[in-house]
Amino acid sequence: MATPMQARAADPAGTARSDAIVEVRDxxxxxxxxxxxxxxxxxxxxxxxxxxxxPSGCGKTTLLKIIAGLVPATxxxxxxxxxxxxxxxxxxxxxxxxxALMPWATVLRNVGFGLELKGVPQAERHRIARHYIGEVGLSxxxxxxxxxxxxxxxxxxxxxxxxxVNADVLLLDEPFSAVDEQNRRKFQEDLLRxxxxxxxxxxxxxxxxxxxxxVSDRIVLLSPRPGRVxxxxxxxxxxxxxxxxxxxxxxxxxxxxxxxxxxxxxAE
Amino acid sequence: MxxxxxxxxxxxxxxxxxxxxxxxxxxxxxxxIPPMTSVxxxxxxxxxxxxxxxxxxxxLRSFALGMAMAIAVGVPLGVAMGRVKVVDNIFGLWxxxxxxxxxxxxxxxxxxxxxxxxTTVFVTVFLFAVWIIxxxxxxxxxxxxxxxxEMGRCYGASRFTIFxxxxxxxxxxxxxxxxxxxxxxxxxxxxxxxxxxxxxxxxELFELYSRSFDMERFWAxxxxxxxxxxxLSAAVEHFEKRIEYYAGAR
Amino acid sequence: MHMAASPHxxxxxxxxxxxxxxxxxxxxxxxxxxxxxxxxxSLAILFTAWEIAGRVPISFAFPTFLETLSALIxxxxxxxxxxxxxxxxxxxxxxxxxxxxxGIGLGIVMGLSDKAEWLxxxxxxxxxxxxxxxxxxLVTFVYGIGLVAKTLAVIMLALPVIVLNSYKxxxxxxPSLVDMCRSFQGTRMQQIxxxxxxxxxxxxxxxxxxxxxxxxxGVMLAELLITPTGIGDLITYHRSVANYAHMYAAVASIIxxxxxxxxxxxxxxxxxxxxEKRRK
Numbered sequence: 032m033a034t035p036m037q038a039r040a041a042d043p044a045g046t047a048r049s050d051a052i053v054e055v056r057d058x059x060x061x062x063x064x065x066x067x068x069x070x071x072x073x074x075x076x077x078x079x080x081x082x083x084x085x086p087s088g089c090g091k092t093t094l095l096k097i098i099a100g101l102v103p104a105t106x107x108x109x110x111x112x113x114x115x116x117x118x119x120x121x122x123x124x125x126x127x128x129x130x131a132l133m134p135w136a137t138v139l140r141n142v143g144f145g146l147e148l149k150g151v152p153q154a155e156r157h158r159i160a161r162h163y164i165g166e167v168g169l170s171x172x173x174x175x176x177x178x179x180x181x182x183x184x185x186x187x188x189x190x191x192x193x194x195x196v197n198a199d200v201l202l203l204d205e206p207f208s209a210v211d212e213q214n215r216r217k218f219q220e221d222l223l224r225x226x227x228x229x230x231x232x233x234x235x236x237x238x239x240x241x242x243x244x245x246v247s248d249r250i251v252l253l254s255p256r257p258g259r260v261x262x263x264x265x266x267x268x269x270x271x272x273x274x275x276x277x278x279x280x281x282x283x284x285x286x287x288x289x290x291x292x293x294x295x296x297x298a299e
Numbered sequence: 300m301x302x303x304x305x306x307x308x309x310x311x312x313x314x315x316x317x318x319x320x321x322x323x324x325x326x327x328x329x330x331x332i333p334p335m336t337s338v339x340x341x342x343x344x345x346x347x348x349x350x351x352x353x354x355x356x357x358x359l360r361s362f363a364l365g366m367a368m369a370i371a372v373g374v375p376l377g378v379a380m381g382r383v384k385v386v387d388n389i390f391g392l393w394x395x396x397x398x399x400x401x402x403x404x405x406x407x408x409x410x411x412x413x414x415x416x417x418t419t420v421f422v423t424v425f426l427f428a429v430w431i432i433x434x435x436x437x438x439x440x441x442x443x444x445x446x447x448x449e450m451g452r453c454y455g456a457s458r459f460t461i462f463x464x465x466x467x468x469x470x471x472x473x474x475x476x477x478x479x480x481x482x483x484x485x486x487x488x489x490x491x492x493x494x495x496x497x498x499x500x501x502x503e504l505f506e507l508y509s510r511s512f513d514m515e516r517f518w519a520x521x522x523x524x525x526x527x528x529x530x531l532s533a534a535v536e537h538f539e540k541r542i543e544y545y546a547g548a549r
Numbered sequence: 550m551h552m553a554a555s556p557h558x559x560x561x562x563x564x565x566x567x568x569x570x571x572x573x574x575x576x577x578x579x580x581x582x583x584x585x586x587x588x589x590x591s592l593a594i595l596f597t598a599w600e601i602a603g604r605v606p607i608s609f610a611f612p613t614f615l616e617t618l619s620a621l622i623x624x625x626x627x628x629x630x631x632x633x634x635x636x637x638x639x640x641x642x643x644x645x646x647x648x649x650x651x652g653i654g655l656g657i658v659m660g661l662s663d664k665a666e667w668l669x670x671x672x673x674x675x676x677x678x679x680x681x682x683x684x685x686x687l688v689t690f691v692y693g694i695g696l697v698a699k700t701l702a703v704i705m706l707a708l709p710v711i712v713l714n715s716y717k718x719x720x721x722x723x724p725s726l727v728d729m730c731r732s733f734q735g736t737r738m739q740q741i742x743x744x745x746x747x748x749x750x751x752x753x754x755x756x757x758x759x760x761x762x763x764x765x766x767g768v769m770l771a772e773l774l775i776t777p778t779g780i781g782d783l784i785t786y787h788r789s790v791a792n793y794a795h796m797y798a799a800v801a802s803i804i805x806x807x808x809x810x811x812x813x814x815x816x817x818x819x820x821x822x823x824x825e826k827r828r829k
Contacts, residue, residue, distance in 0.1 A: 312669075
């Protein structure tokens with residue numbers, strides 16, 4: 032099942048050569064008798080958007096949370112910028128599936144919360160927060176509360192919060208799963224624009240094949256029970272084209288089909 | 300809590316507190332707290348006395364009658380409130396009011412209406428238990444998924460069948476939860492009723508022991524009561540767990 | 550919403566059957582739009598039933614609603630009711646204040662620390678389920694029949710409720726928010742004060758409300774059982790002189806006061822603490 036590309040990722044010599052900002056080494060995770068992840072080796076290149084894709088139960092969210100330092104691995108190592116990490120750190124920011132917004136705080140305070148925890152003075156953190164609120168298209172909503180926003184808008188707040196701490200790596204855990212289909216497409220387009228503009232490294236978890244192909248530079252397919260890397264695909268889609276052109280592009284459709292063929296054996 | 304890698308069950312701390320009690324009792328700090336061991340000894344002696352046995356029979360009788368009445372009135376009223384808007388509008392205010400009202404203030408009225416006897420205690424138990432049973436039965440009936448009822452109608456079930464086979468069964472977990480809380484409140488009701496009436500059942504015994512400063516027996520009786528309340532609650536909880544499999548599926 | 554309410558209410562209770570269809574329609578529309586309409590109907594039905602039962606009478610000790618009402622007004626005007634409440638509220642407020650500070654504090658500690666949970670949670674679980682009223686006579690041995698004993702009776706009933714609700718509030722904090730705080734490298738103190746306590750606040754407050762309800766039961770128990778003072782004295786005195794209308798009025802007034810207090814607290818809770826449940 033191992034592909035040449037996976038072998039490259041697992042090869043320590045290869046890592047020294049490439050510009051890997053996040054290195055995952057022999058990560059295993061067990062919950063009691065349940066083996067969630069087995070021997071994961073991956074490198075994530077600086078400035079790229081990599082997607083972890085797989086059926087439910089393949090451990091993709093667990094892997095992302097291990098990289099974030101929110102969940103301890105049973106064995107193995109995570110290195111960020113070459114340094115081993117065991118907990119959350121300032122070079123990573125997490126975007127939560129359920130948004131994780133504080134219901135008692137305004138959009139402005141929610142976005143600036145990461146800075147608030149670091150002790151950044153109020154004026155400074157409000158300036159930064161307002162900037163990223165504008166970047167995600169929520170200008171004018173600074174004083175609203177999360178319950179006054181739609182699901183899509185709430186996740187924009189979550190993304191603005193992650194941007195405002197100026198981390199190198201953004202970890203996004205199924206950020207659009209609670210957003211309806213129309214808004215989701217708009218969101219994906221906006222995300223690509225931000226990826227282009229902010230020059231950060233993105234790790235993205237999703238279970239939508241189309242979404243993965245549309246937004247990713249690289250797709251890591253995970254197989255379930257226990258979670259392992261089964262395939263790595265680099266879609267190589269021309270992102271300068273208009274979104275509707277991309278969605279009808281032959282290359283795009285072929286990659287979607289290829290991934291589906293790889294995953295259909297796991298469908299129930 | 301885990302200590303040295305061993306999980307210690309939570310309720311074991313009660314043993315720790317019993318030990319603390321024993322030590323405080325042995326130190327003879329205040330006469331109010333005799334050693335735990337002598338309380339237990341008094342308890343063993345107490346349950347063999349005729350006065351305890353007859354007090355227990357009286358207490359259990361008022362409690363059982365009051366609870367039976369509370370369930371017999373509370374569940375149908377709650378179901379009616381959940382299904383019929385007018386009933387809900389009329390009774391909602393009173394049920395919500397009495398569920399958290401200081402019912403201890405009502406006992407003197409019950410005492411003049413029903414006399415200083417078992418009837419007053421029985422009505423007190425009923426009044427303490429019934430409201431929460433009504434509210435939970437109402438909540439259970441109201442949260443029956445509409446799609447379940449529509450499913451019944453699609454397959455041609457009569458209104459009666461829908462009511463008995465879908466609505467009531469679907470509301471059963473909440474109804475039972477209400478009865479469990481009602482039981483705990485009923486125990487409080489029986490004690491408050493008997494203590495205020497103070498001439499029957501455990502109320503009479505408490506009065507007797509506290510007036511003669513018989514602390515061993517006072518505490519023994521208290522512990523028996525507390526244990527009975529906990530056992531009752533645990534028993535209903537166990538029964539609730541057996542039907543939880545379909546409550547969780549909703 | 551601003552239409553004059555009283556004519557409709559009178560119409561609803563008085564001549565429901567005789568009205569023309571337009572009045573019926575207006576009434577139906579009104580009933581749909583205004584919850585207070587049903588409050589009035591529901592009060593009217595009970596008071597009418599009470600009046601009828603009193604006139605039958607079902608018992609020599611059962612005054613009519615109107616007799617009770619006039620007794621209540623009389624007590625309110627001749628200056629017996631207010632001083633009685635001032636006396637009753639002393640142990641109640643003291644007991645609730647002590648239970649609130651101690652209970653929320655202990656509950657939060659139990660929610661945050663496994664060791665505190667192991668040590669204290671079972672005790673309060675037992676105390677909440679158990680009939681604490683049995684212990685009320687005991688406090689009189691140590692603290693006599695004064696304010697301290699009554700305050701203790703309030704605490705005994707209110708504290709376990711507040712402790713257990715605070716503990717549950719902290720244990721049920723949204724784990725995703727705690728993860729969020731960790732992912733931004735929040736310290737444990739920041740986690741507690743910026744995430745856990747704010748997120749638990751609505752449930753903490755709801756627990757406080759339940760504690761106050763228990764406190765009302767406790768204070769009435771204390772005033773009836775330890776020595777008659779305040780409202781308990783009014784109830785006991787008027788009972789002893791067979792002045793039943795006044796006795797009923799005192800009981801009804803304490804139930805009404807407790808209900809209004811709890812309703813006001815619930816309003817505060819919905820209005821200020823749960824923005825997500827607030828309408829509009």
